[in-house]
Amino acid sequence: MKVRLRIQRFNPEKDRKPWWGEYEVEAEPVDRVLDALHYVKWYIDGTLTLRRSCAHGICGSDAMRINGRNRLACKVLVREAMEEGRGVITVQPLLGLPVIKDLVVDMEPFFANYRKVLPYLINDDPPPERERLQTPEERERYDDTTKCILCAACTTSCPSFWANREYIGPAAIVQAHRFIFDSRDQGATERLRVLNEWFGVWRCRTIFNCVEACPRGINITRAIEEVKLAILTGRLA
Template sequence: MDVDLNIARFNPDAEGKSPYRQEFNIEVNETDTVLDGLIKIREEVDGTLALRCSCRSAICGSCAMRVNGQAVLACNTKITDLVSNKNKSINVEPIGNMKIIKDLIVEFDTHWEKIKAIDPWIKTDSSPPEAEYIASNESMVELAGVMGCIQCGACVSDCTVLAVDETFLGPAALAKAYRFIADPRDEANSQRLKDLNEPSGIWDCTRCMQCVEVCPKGVDPMGRIMKLRDFAMEAGFKNTNGARHAEVFSEIIRNNGVLNEFWLPVKTFGMFNIPEMLKLAPIGLKMVMRGKMPPIFYEKIPGYKNITKLFEKTKVL
């Protein structure tokens, strides 16, 4: 069968240096992946096509790119899954949120800087035992789940927070941070959680699920970030908007059985936090003008006491 690979290209040496599109019509086999197609192009058609790839088995993390708009590993994305009788075109672009060097190759520098920023090595105060550390298999299987991360950058590419705030540590670095905090051998949890509690850390994730969706290794970065939030609050780091938001959210539901959207931001920031209240004022005004202002006084839902009981039984917050 034949397929059209429509590739986003960029030649850093060219006059004007503007990205352009190029479509290649190639013959492929039924089992071929997008990577097989790209390799065929650079070996048989156009040697100038630049991309990173190595293992072809989804373990080295080199070939993350956007295929039809979503970050994937080209080496485990089958062409037949993307085309039909009607549509034989596949759109290939470099991954997002990183600067393009050439064609499908991007600068990973910011990614590695963020990985380094979380002190990605095990920290212990005491000297290690003579033999191995004793640990449960469950704890190690849990760690192996997150250590299955291959640093391909797919989650970083499609992270919706990074798209608007490049200072955010991002899903890969935070998942890596979780790996140390969940490690029973690491002894620096308190400092790690304190650092992650800062702006650009765990509270800046918007829980859009995009990283979970695109991760080719099932690492579940967002799930790890949520666990880090729990760990941080359990460790007493509650003085952040994020932590207060979670607590206030919970408190309102517990007491009313329903969320009160007026009090949520007010209580999160604190009613007497004048600067924050002033920041909220224009939004409030706009909401009033458009008739979207939530009521100040909510009715508790009937049977709200059962909700309160549920909270007591499950002992959350």
């Protein structure tokens, strides 16, 4: 099938502002939007710049705004995107992060927020002889938030983040949740302190764009609400 693509382009060496490039490519209905972008880059315009690594929804590097909604280009079928966009697939870089070139954004502000929540196991007890054991229930408690692949689709779909880049953002809260509710971790107090700050969890207005955008289907708003409750009650139930 013929696929029409409208791609937001920006070359820092030539352009002062982004512009729209229009391309027509031949694709199978079950090809992904990423395949169509590859076609443009490999056969039409080699200067088209985008990030992708695994191309199978695992690495999270090809998050972009497709038809006005953040998604992974490797997880959206051309057929669905064409139907949704009424014959045109619109592709833009993630909103709210500086655009370096075409669809590539500077992820640094995103990762700066990620680092703020201390996203690693904190446990000062001497390591046990074997592993730190956990019951299946204890593991289940934070199972949902272990799925995050840090693609930034959620944070850049959030109007609170568009309004202020200081907002720590859904992804960082998901990462914090993953450790706060881990029975082996001892850093919850410090993480909850960070998340209770001015630009922490209270900036979440429960808009749900993050949940809709998450390619891993994480219920992010629920995780944020659980962190809010933990701050309020001091309990990690």
